[in-house]
Amino acid sequence: MTLPEQRRILKTAIPGPRSVALQEQRTAELAGGLGVTLPVFVDHAGGGILVDVDGNHLVDLASGIAVTSVGAAHPEVARRVADQVERFTHTCFLVTEYEGFVQVAAALNRLTPGDHDKRTALFTTGAEAVENAIKIARTYTGRDAVVVLGHAYHGRTLLTMSMTAKNVPYKQGFGPFAPEIHRVPSPYPFRWPGGPAAAAEEALGQLREVITTQIGAENVAAIVVEPIQGEGGFIVPPPGYLAGVADFAREHGIVFVADEIQTGLARTGDLFACEHEGVVPDIITTAKALAGGLPLSAVTGRAEIMDAVGAGGLGGTYAGNPVACAAALAVLEVIERDGLVERARHIESIVRPRLEALQAEGSPIGEVRGRGAMLAMEFVRPGTLEPAPDLAKAVSDDCHAQGVVTLVCGTFGNVIRLLPPLVIDDDLLEDALTVLEQAVRRTYA
Ligand code: PLZ
Numbered sequence: 001m002t003l004p005e006q007r008r009i010l011k012t013a014i015p016g017p018r019s020v021a022l023q024e025q026r027t028a029e030l031a032g033g034l035g036v037t038l039p040v041f042v043d044h045a046g047g048g049i050l051v052d053v054d055g056n057h058l059v060d061l062a063s064g065i066a067v068t069s070v071g072a073a074h075p076e077v078a079r080r081v082a083d084q085v086e087r088f089t090h091t092c093f094l095v096t097e098y099e100g101f102v103q104v105a106a107a108l109n110r111l112t113p114g115d116h117d118k119r120t121a122l123f124t125t126g127a128e129a130v131e132n133a134i135k136i137a138r139t140y141t142g143r144d145a146v147v148v149l150g151h152a153y154h155g156r157t158l159l160t161m162s163m164t165a166k167n168v169p170y171k172q173g174f175g176p177f178a179p180e181i182h183r184v185p186s187p188y189p190f191r192w193p194g195g196p197a198a199a200a201e202e203a204l205g206q207l208r209e210v211i212t213t214q215i216g217a218e219n220v221a222a223i224v225v226e227p228i229q230g231e232g233g234f235i236v237p238p239p240g241y242l243a244g245v246a247d248f249a250r251e252h253g254i255v256f257v258a259d260e261i262q263t264g265l266a267r268t269g270d271l272f273a274c275e276h277e278g279v280v281p282d283i284i285t286t287a288k289a290l291a292g293g294l295p296l297s298a299v300t301g302r303a304e305i306m307d308a309v310g311a312g313g314l315g316g317t318y319a320g321n322p323v324a325c326a327a328a329l330a331v332l333e334v335i336e337r338d339g340l341v342e343r344a345r346h347i348e349s350i351v352r353p354r355l356e357a358l359q360a361e362g363s364p365i366g367e368v369r370g371r372g373a374m375l376a377m378e379f380v381r382p383g384t385l386e387p388a389p390d391l392a393k394a395v396s397d398d399c400h401a402q403g404v405v406t407l408v409c410g411t412f413g414n415v416i417r418l419l420p421p422l423v424i425d426d427d428l429l430e431d432a433l434t435v436l437e438q439a440v441r442r443t444y445a
Helices: 017-029 075-087 099-111 126-141 158-163 196-215 241-251 273-277 322-337 340-360 389-401 426-442
Strands: 042-046 049-052 057-060 118-123 145-149 181-184 220-225 255-259 283-286 297-302 365-371 374-379 407-409 415-418
Touching: 057 426, 075 322, 099 118, 099 297, 099 322, 118 126, 126 158, 126 220, 126 255, 126 283, 126 297, 145 196, 158 181, 181 196, 196 220, 196 241, 220 241, 241 255, 241 273, 322 340, 340 365, 340 374, 340 426, 374 389, 389 407, 389 415, 389 426
Parallel strands: 145 181, 145 220, 220 255, 255 283
Antiparallel strands: 042 049, 049 057, 118 297, 283 297, 365 374, 374 415, 407 415
16 A cells, blocks of 8 residues: 555544544443544554545654554555465464564564673563563562652553552552552652752652662562653653662662663664663563554563573463564664664654744743653643643644644643654654644643
8 A cells, every 4th residue: 555645634624524423333332441532533544644534634643652653554564464464373482483583582682772691572562561571570589579660651451550650540440459569759850849950869869768768679679660751741861860770770689670662662762762871771671663553562681680480481372473573573674774763863853943942932831851753842830830731632632623643641641742653754744843833822822
């Protein structure tokens, strides 16, 4: 299939009549707990465009939450997937093996930070990767406790939901939660009481104190950190924080796990977000962008840690499915061949100045932050830190009505995040930013 025309085209109101009809059916058939950002049904997609069932061309600033970095129908991914589907769809890697699994593992061992000896295990979802990272760290250390940050998001399964910080909608009513999860403050520079310059040192002090006085460092299996907090609001830790956590972990025999499920694989303008700070995690979890939309996740780490679990201790029927592996091999090739790390930096060079100019106009944007093609703006009541989720929602709704797919995130629901496919055309991106600027101006001008 050829790429849809890379231009925003509105043929109907958004959502259009066919989407509205399908939405009625959805409401009648689906569990109410499944939410939706924009009730539009997609017919086909590619590059920076989603074409809906009414023929509207929407600009994609979401990538299905940082998944379709190479676009939602990259020809190389489509070709390799089609070829694999014709050869075989499944064997269960625990029953009989196939080469794609080993090749994806080898690629991740090569591409992840650090030149130490590494091993990889593949799974299906991001949450599963995080769960397995914990299983591995617990076995390796013989310890139980897991330390996570405020504003963290690690998934929706029992263990990862327990590790996730935000109550509504992720946890409310779903307890009791998994034990031995301990939370330390996130060094959220914009909201740090002592100011952004003090955030790294003070947050590290609190982490050390909580771990030493409340848990006991000798009881901690893993510290799990998103190198940029995603769902929590695109919170970039202050310089030195990640390295400080890694040092503390090393000093105490704690496994330092970087959850790069949202940040990884070129999104932030480096292959992994940890690299911006030269930090080498013991274990790194990836998913999302790894297989261009097919469900695949991975745990990659130091060989001696990864090999702690005995044969049979890790797995899953669909873990490292061959079709998903074929997609991942295409994605990893495209990232390297088409220079998507540089593309992410180029996207930042277009988006950041426009968002910063918008902030400087006196708009209700308290902060513009992020890295690469993972940028966001936090909305507040002007001159205060009081979150303004109503403004974020109004701006996002306005963008949706104009055919630009934006996402809201953040513990306070007041952050608009931009996650365009890394292959988006410059003109299309500029057009979407103009829509976004107009939407922000409508909230205050
Ligand atoms: N770790 C850092 O961002 C998934 C959540 C969408 P799964 N983020 C999108 C939703 O509301 O369910 C995520 C993440 C980080 C883990 C996960 C979990 O990945 O593939 O959704 O399980």
